[in-house]
Amino acid sequence: MTSPRPARAVSRPGLIETVIALAMVTILGLSWGLADIGRLSRLILPDADDMMRLAQIRDWIGGQAMNDWTQYRMAPPMGSPMHWSRLNDLIPAASILTLTPIFGRYLAELVTVVGYPLLLLFVSMLLGARIARRLWGERAGVPAVVLAGLAYPGTTLFIPGRIDHHALQVVAIQIAVLALMTPGRVAATIAGLALACSMMIGLETAPQVVALIGVAAVGWAVRGQRDSARLTMLAAGFTGLTLVFYLTMRPTYWSDTLCDAFTPASASAIILVSGVLALLAWLTPRLTSPWQRLGVGASLGGLVIALVLARYPACMTGPYGQVSPFLRIRFIAHIDEANSIFAQTLWWRMVSLAGLMAAGLVACGWTTWHASRRWPLWAPIAAVVVVSGLITLSQVRGVYIGAPLSVPLLAGWVVTARRDGRPLLVVAAWLAGAGVTYLVVPSYIDRWLNPPPAALLAKGRAAYATPQMACNSGDTWEQVDRLPAGVVMAPTNMASYMIGATHMKTVGAGYHRNDRANMDMYRYFLSPPGVGDPIVRAWRADYVMFCPGDFSEIKVERTYPNSLATVLTHGGTPPGFVRVPLHGTPLRLYRRLD
Template sequence: MTSARPAPILPLALILTVLMTAWWALLGRADLAALRLPEPDDMVRLAQIRDWIDGQGFGDLVQARLGPPGGTPMHWSRLPDIVPALIVRLLSPLMGPARAEIAAVIFWPELLFFLDLLLAGALATRLGGERTAAPAVALAALAFPAVALFAPGRIDHHGLQVVLVEAMVLALLDRRSFLAGAAAGASLLVGVETVPVIAAAMLWVAGLWIGDRRRVGGFGLGLVAAALAGFALLRPEVWPADRCDGFTPPLFAAMLIGGGAWLMLGGLTPRLPDRRWRIGAAAAVAALALAAIWLAAPACLASPYGPADPLVAQAWPDQVGEYGGLLQQPLGRALAFLGLPLIALGVAGVFVVRAAERRPEWLLLGAIIVVAIATSIVQLRVAWFAAAFAAPVAAQWLERVHGRGVALLTAAWLLSAGLVWQTLGAATGPRPDAAAASCTSRETLAALGRLDTGTFAAPMKLSAYLIGRTQHRALAGPYHRNVQGNRALAEFFRSAPDEARYQANLWTIDYVALCPTATGGLPPPLVKPGGLAAHLLGGAAPDWLEPVSLIGSDLLVWRVRAIAAPGLQP
């Protein structure tokens, strides 16, 4: 196998990183200057970083301005906060906190983008040699939807997860099993979205162990080391034992059990020269590990997000604030997310079935793409991993068609460019709703920031922007742990105006906001005939709500008038 030479792809990755980051920053310069970030999660992540810098404990992940009084413990990891927080702390004395935050939200995704491009080039080299590295870097820079995770402002944790999974796969191909296990464990400490692709990689490792007694003890040791490091350094103060939605006791136990299983197989290797015995040992150890996880961490095998509230599940199905599954998406979005992965899957399939190309490397990347595409049926965002690994796979196709005619090569490049599929998806999908976009525009957020600080009952996407851009509180938000606040918001908007008045007092709501759209930015089940949301959208506000005019915004806002027994608490 040709050894990797990072030097030739390093300049290309650096140039593409700088140019594309500069272009994205130029396009979004007004929003970046106002610290209006691309996604709700980015805004709440920024709020979490600010809270930490302002004195909140490293292990205290409670978002005090979300949910009922007392706040909501987030399921996020502190790990993705470290670099942007460090940038803000270092640059604030030189340029002020606001400019330091702007620098942080640009540089952190840019750094991850650079690493993503380098890893794509290295993976392509392992598959097909050094000549495929440069095309892989170029395709990785176009690999939508994965590349969208590295745009300026995208400080949420998914970009870091993609880079860690790529590092895991590269380490596996280089037979650095300890680093692979450590990278897999680190990705789990960041979030459990990586479980499907890590499971696919583990099956591949098990297959090699059965086939040629590949060393696997290092993988287990790396996984255990990551779990213990997380326990020592990243364990949050709120550590629920009934959830597996982040680094919780069940996930910690599952990581230790999984790492121990690999260590057990590694110890058995010298004693099992016969393949049939290795198959039996692998099956027995896997069964024991699953049984142990079922006993010690049942949440990780059942519902990792915990029990769903029926009303919240009706209003916001498939977990609050997520994309949802493939079958729930408009055709345009599904095409944009899965166009490139499906092309790469076809390429990988052709290479795998050819006897000359039937190498373990192809089986690993093909398995990851298959699992990511299959999992996207349940949760579309897992397609990010499929797109990331599609770039080094598609680069092999470009190398094979090189020299066979300009038309064929051009077609291969276009089909392998994820941004082309994004453009096709945008052309075939519904047009962006300008009224919905105005709900979280920088003008709207600036106007809301000028209001006296209070608690908002507002659509969830707006709530996240309120937390990240203003000092207001939000009753609900797109986070599944905020069960009490999310249910309260659903009941509030569904209730008749007189009942909603009592709930406004119960939950100390100061403002009510709705987007200037047909449903006010709420899920249709919350716009119940006769309910408060229906009254407000119909122009029939009750007398206990006072309209608030926002300069430069069409957002519908009302201030709750003082009512009897204002001191009531839920």
């Protein structure tokens, strides 16, 4: 394929793109929502983090302070500090508060948890189309919109109920990319604001933020005085909004030992980076060659990194540096998105997760080769895709940013194939740019090579339900919620659901700042029956909860054959507890006798 002609001036997003995006979001939302209607109607959300997010939003609406991110029903009575900011809670909380007087609290929450992710998907699709039009011209908008709706696994962030912060991060990075592709000081300011929002939401996108700042700095090094004002405004937006966040949303748990969210380390890094960008802009007249500017910029950037690491050594060990070594091995190592794409045990699953990301990387190379002179236009998006691809080698979460951002590049293949008038090439371009291709084709090949037993096929979708999904089915949590309130000792799989769906409290839950309580939870379940009783008494636990399949990731029956978890797996009862009858669910709940 040859490269498309240079993009013409970009107009406002076309009506046809908006209509297509709205239609696709409606169709996808209905299909996703109906597929999970049983749980969504009971406000049981797709992921444990979504349930905890709903609990955080409810607590905030209920009067918890803006800057108090503590989850008080986890590790009671003091609670456990969370690393999530309030920024992602703003729209859902505002939606619930607005709709409650009209529809009542239940419907207000239901509309919000269904509508908020779909709203972000709609915005993301239009942003992808706008970026594609900047790259390839007006004809790229429609292909980009369609491919964005098919951009698995990125689309999994936008399904109804996914109210966690990752979808908003995708949108923030897209805004920053589009702004950096657009000339002018206003666009540079918008880019800085979007980057500040992304860092405030969470540090998962810190590598992409660094890459985009690097692109802006390289652009300044090459163009000199023409970009100095843009660099100044980028710095102003970046540090200005961060200071606003510091004054209004700085969490009460503000420690130099943390480097996992909006912390002294990240705030200091943003201010220092912004100061360096402003200094470079001021020094532009004195730096007469691109190599001088590049050398000074790289030196000051390296100095900032050194200063931050020296002042905040916790950043050298990453966000999980303070997690107990045992939990890093037994818990963190089994979080799917925190591990390399090559850690996937099923080949087709690896292809489905990384396929679109790989296609995006190929598209980066193709764009670089065929449109090298237009590098200021495609460099921001290419930087994000390449960095996301590198992250995927160590953490699967890289694909969730990289897949949606690959779409505008891949839309260029469709535009080029259409212009060349080759029908087979057009079909190939569409298939290569559609993320669902890498999901559907490999899974069908795997089922053809390894057909499931007839008995499994007879069960239909239920055969592929995880134990966690089974334990969250029906009116399980309504039954639990009718019991007297108390503290529950529960494995991480169920703890967030219990907090989000009932009035119970839990000792451990799958959040790295809750280290001491998580360690006690593991000690209790992995010790022989009766040995962990002092732990239960210390936490004043009233209940023990267990879902068949808990601790299966560490092969508990083999690694801890004499443990309480193994006894519970085989239907036993914890010493000193009696089973509470729950109907229509495999979830088991035990009440303390004394």
